[in-house]
Amino acid sequence: MGSTISASELQAIVTGWLRDLEKHRDEINALNVFPVPDGDTGTNMYLTLQSVANQVGSTAEKTVAGYSQAIKDGSLKGARGNSGVILSQILRGMSDVIIEGGDLDSKLLAKAITGGADVAYEAVMKPVEGTMLTVIKDMGRAARRASRKSEDITEFLRAVVDEGMESLARTPELLDTLKEAGVVDAGGKGLVVLAESALATISGDTEWVERPVEFAVSPADFMAGVVSDEREIDLEYTYCTEFFLKGQNIDTIEFREEIAPLGGSLMVVGDGLIVKTHIHTNDPGAVLAAATARGELSGLKIDNMREQTAETADKMITAAAALEHKAVGVVAIAVGNGIKDILRSLGVATIVDGGQTMNPSTEDIVKAVEAAPADSVIVLPNNKNIILTAKQAATLTDKRVYVVPTRSAPEAFSALIAYDDSKSLNENGQAMDAAAALVTTGEITTASRDSKVNKKKVTKGDIIGIASGSLIAGGGTVAETAIKLIKAMANQDTEVITLIKGAGLDEAELPKLLEKLEKKFPLADTNVYEGGQPLYPLIIGIE
Amino acid sequence: MRIGIVTDSTTDRTAAEYAERDIVMVPLVVRFGDEVHFDWVDVEPQEFYRRMRASAVLPQTSQPPVQDFIDAYRALAKDCDHIISIHLTSRLSGTVHSAEAAANMVKDEIGVTVIDSEVISILLWAVIERMDEARRAGQTLEQILNIIEECKKRAKLFFMVDTMKYLQMGGRVGKAQAFLGQMLNIKPILTLTDGGTPTPQAKAKGTKAAVRELVALARAEIDSRPADQEITLIAAHADNPEMLAYLEKLVAEAGLRYTKLITGWVGAVVGSYVGPGTIAIGVL
Numbered sequence: 001m002g003s004t005i006s007a008s009e010l011q012a013i014v015t016g017w018l019r020d021l022e023k024h025r026d027e028i029n030a031l032n033v034f035p036v037p038d039g040d041t042g043t044n045m046y047l048t049l050q051s052v053a054n055q056v057g058s059t060a061e062k063t064v065a066g067y068s069q070a071i072k073d074g075s076l077k078g079a080r081g082n083s084g085v086i087l088s089q090i091l092r093g094m095s096d097v098i099i100e101g102g103d104l105d106s107k108l109l110a111k112a113i114t115g116g117a118d119v120a121y122e123a124v125m126k127p128v129e130g131t132m133l134t135v136i137k138d139m140g141r142a143a144r145r146a147s148r149k150s151e152d153i154t155e156f157l158r159a160v161v162d163e164g165m166e167s168l169a170r171t172p173e174l175l176d177t178l179k180e181a182g183v184v185d186a187g188g189k190g191l192v193v194l195a196e197s198a199l200a201t202i203s204g205d206t207e208w209v210e211r212p213v214e215f216a217v218s219p220a221d222f223m224a225g226v227v228s229d230e231r232e233i234d235l236e237y238t239y240c241t242e243f244f245l246k247g248q249n250i251d252t253i254e255f256r257e258e259i260a261p262l263g264g265s266l267m268v269v270g271d272g273l274i275v276k277t278h279i280h281t282n283d284p285g286a287v288l289a290a291a292t293a294r295g296e297l298s299g300l301k302i303d304n305m306r307e308q309t310a311e312t313a314d315k316m317i318t319a320a321a322a323l324e325h326k327a328v329g330v331v332a333i334a335v336g337n338g339i340k341d342i343l344r345s346l347g348v349a350t351i352v353d354g355g356q357t358m359n360p361s362t363e364d365i366v367k368a369v370e371a372a373p374a375d376s377v378i379v380l381p382n383n384k385n386i387i388l389t390a391k392q393a394a395t396l397t398d399k400r401v402y403v404v405p406t407r408s409a410p411e412a413f414s415a416l417i418a419y420d421d422s423k424s425l426n427e428n429g430q431a432m433d434a435a436a437a438l439v440t441t442g443e444i445t446t447a448s449r450d451s452k453v454n455k456k457k458v459t460k461g462d463i464i465g466i467a468s469g470s471l472i473a474g475g476g477t478v479a480e481t482a483i484k485l486i487k488a489m490a491n492q493d494t495e496v497i498t499l500i501k502g503a504g505l506d507e508a509e510l511p512k513l514l515e516k517l518e519k520k521f522p523l524a525d526t527n528v529y530e531g532g533q534p535l536y537p538l539i540i541g542i543e
Numbered sequence: 544m545r546i547g548i549v550t551d552s553t554t555d556r557t558a559a560e561y562a563e564r565d566i567v568m569v570p571l572v573v574r575f576g577d578e579v580h581f582d583w584v585d586v587e588p589q590e591f592y593r594r595m596r597a598s599a600v601l602p603q604t605s606q607p608p609v610q611d612f613i614d615a616y617r618a619l620a621k622d623c624d625h626i627i628s629i630h631l632t633s634r635l636s637g638t639v640h641s642a643e644a645a646a647n648m649v650k651d652e653i654g655v656t657v658i659d660s661e662v663i664s665i666l667l668w669a670v671i672e673r674m675d676e677a678r679r680a681g682q683t684l685e686q687i688l689n690i691i692e693e694c695k696k697r698a699k700l701f702f703m704v705d706t707m708k709y710l711q712m713g714g715r716v717g718k719a720q721a722f723l724g725q726m727l728n729i730k731p732i733l734t735l736t737d738g739g740t741p742t743p744q745a746k747a748k749g750t751k752a753a754v755r756e757l758v759a760l761a762r763a764e765i766d767s768r769p770a771d772q773e774i775t776l777i778a779a780h781a782d783n784p785e786m787l788a789y790l791e792k793l794v795a796e797a798g799l800r801y802t803k804l805i806t807g808w809v810g811a812v813v814g815s816y817v818g819p820g821t822i823a824i825g826v827l
Contacts, residue, residue, distance in 0.1 A: 238576075238600055282576060282577075304599050304600070341726060342726045342727060345726040345727070346726075346727070413727060414748075417727075417729065417746055417748070495748070495749070495751075495752050495755075496748045496749055496752060523751060524749075524751070525728065525748065525749020525750055525751050525752055526749075527727065527728035527748070527749060529726075529727070529728075543748065
């Protein structure tokens, strides 16, 4: 067992960090309590480390000190969001201690972790306990204790990881927002992942046991709480502003004091030559003016957090709806990323890949039904060739299954609008049957062989329009074929025309098509969606 | 007994109409960043929506300051024996609380009855018209208050929003389920329940379908009323004149029974709550 960390081991630790943080990125993102003004913690920490790894990879000085300098430089350049900036400060504090020290043994590492915690506390104007700051501070304390007990670096790291886990588990006790949400701190979780990763790299034991974070309440409940009327989303500041300030002898303390009255969540970090600034403000202009008086700006990023909040809230609701265990869930078979996204946004829990050219097996559907977080399951086959497979799958599982025989995505969308998971399986099935039956589907695709439409010859490769199993139109452009097809399918009572865009559609054809439809069917709402399906430039639903 | 009536700018009516009926209006405040405007006083709806659509910063609203109500009450105290101060639903704004605080501060000078109308926009105005007519007919304070209670029971508002975003960001809606389907062009239709809380009522697959649904909801409401009941129908739009015209056309074609129809713009404050594109129909 070694008592020091070598240069190549340090490099391996950084590589491991990036790999392990990527693995835990979504899990950490899911821990965000607020409608995250700064975006996702896991993603921010990951991107910060990516910059660290790049710098370490490109440094010429392949020593412990050289790598440490690279870790410091890379993290400061790449830091994103609150969590990334705090992480960069921790790494900067650690690196400074290591660069000054000799052999990287447990004593020096303990000093480095403590140094990292100190620098991070200084960088934040109002340190909040129960965050990653607390976790790094506690790890530093455990590190000092452990370094006195043993010289073995693996044992030392294990003690640091254990304390990190415990400290992380205590974060909800320190921070009410975490407690209300029933989660631990996301940034703290990220730090623990990094500590565990370093331990795994040094001990060679890469199969370390995952200890997943438990949600004290269901993700759906806490995410729903975020937008409930009890908790008004009220952001004091609109813009998240971030930039580097480069110059000579920049007085960071003076600069911080000058811009502090302009906003909140302020962080000004760096040395006299390069300063990273992060602030939430209503007046980015005044912040930038103060900055440009002192040096040159680079890496400027200004985000409107109100927009982010609305988007994130949407994303959270969708994610939460999919995770939540329901009495009645939905499994859908689909192809095309756009179609899948819409299905998920309508509450579909599990999606099986499959469509015209790749019909899923009975077993694929059975597996999805069994994996769906629901007691009973509605299946939407979305293709006439898959309906029977779905019905057979229904007989091969212990779960109660209702197959709504949808033959297309527009039918599925219509069925899902009628879906209500507070109702029984049969009530849902019948309501969804009825809703799907209102939809007629047309498809635009390419002829796979020579044929005839209305006595006109269609050659293999021509654009054709199909509805209810018959060839209706063919031989023109996608838009020309679509308009013929829709005229054949729709009438003056048509209320909704749904167009799902797929591969092979020329976007330039769309505006004219929409104009013609508006003229021909003035009462109808025409809705265009990104479907992303192959082979069918347009799938058309008429209601 | 002379009764004064005070309301706020969320009736979405103009200065001329307040003057004609002798109603005092206290405006809510709408802000674009540091720029402060008074609803319906120095911010016209059309210009407001143009800016709202163009601006990255969302407008923020706030209830009138207590002092504004105190000033309004004191000004009326000279000519009136009692004031009824009626405002938009407390589920959407704290205006009623500002008014209550002010009423309490002037109670030695003038009696003020503060009322949470539980509705908003032109539907609130329709209630005020009934109050004013009763006042002109010489009815007593108690009779007028009874009329208001009756109106609160009857008033039904249905509205379609283009997106739930604005209600959601303002924390003005309840259930999360209402947001499913945001990727589709599904137009949520809401109503006010439980004292004026926006609550999802239906979903329509597109704007025109939503307008048809609004007319159907109003029709069902009217059909449930006694045949001899006086009915005020209101319709309002937040920068969506085409759809308001479509709604009016459908109302005419459907032959909806009403005594009076009031239509118009949704102003800056109410527009900030619900967002541009909103169409509302209300039955009193």
